[in-house]
Every structure is written in structure tokens, then in C-alpha cells.
Amino acid sequence: MSAPDVQADERPYWQTRPCPTWCSSGHARDESIADALHMSHDFFEIVATTEPPICDTYAGERYVEAQAFDVSLSQYELEREPRVWLGLNQTSTGLKLTLGEASALADALRKLVDAAEATS
């Protein structure tokens, strides 16, 4: 899904070209360029089934939640290229990876999974 095609006179002052095709953010006309963040519509959550769950209490209620990675794409308008966010449990804990780093990580994971599946 891509951002709707916004007419040039409806765009924020800083936006001289359409959003990246993967951006699903709406950008307010008064949004500053320093805060302008393109966000992907695609958001992947991978539950870590072998990790212990998070057990906590919120507003007097006890909850148990599986740990999970969250992966998405974002780019500030002033950044050169998008970053892949590899987060943990939908918190601010995680890593921003360049496209090259994300690609290297994907390759490494693929090789490890292939090796494990070949021997199982």
C-alpha cells in the first residue's frame, strides 16, 4: 500500500516530491521537516515462542505477553535512505539497520536456517 497521491498544494512545505511508495504516513501541512517521518504500512511481528513471556502488572491487572520482534521500514525526510527497524516487544528497544545491514542479517539468517533444515 502506498501513500495517497496528494496534490502539491496540499503537501507540507518541505515536500517537493511524493512520499516513497512504501510510506503510508499522512503528513500534516504544518509538520516540520525535522519531524517528517515516512513509515511503512508493512509491519511484521515475529513471536519468539521459546523465550519466556513478559509478566507484569498494569493498572492493577496482571498480564502475560509473548515476547516478539517487530520489523518495519522508516525514513526521516532528511535521511539518505530508509532504515529497517528491528524492535523488541513493540518498545523503543531495538536497532535501526541500514538497508545493507538488514540485507546482511537476512542473508545470515537464511544461511543458518538452511543449514539447520538440511541436517534435520
Ligand SMILES: [Zn+2]
Ligand atoms: Zn511519507
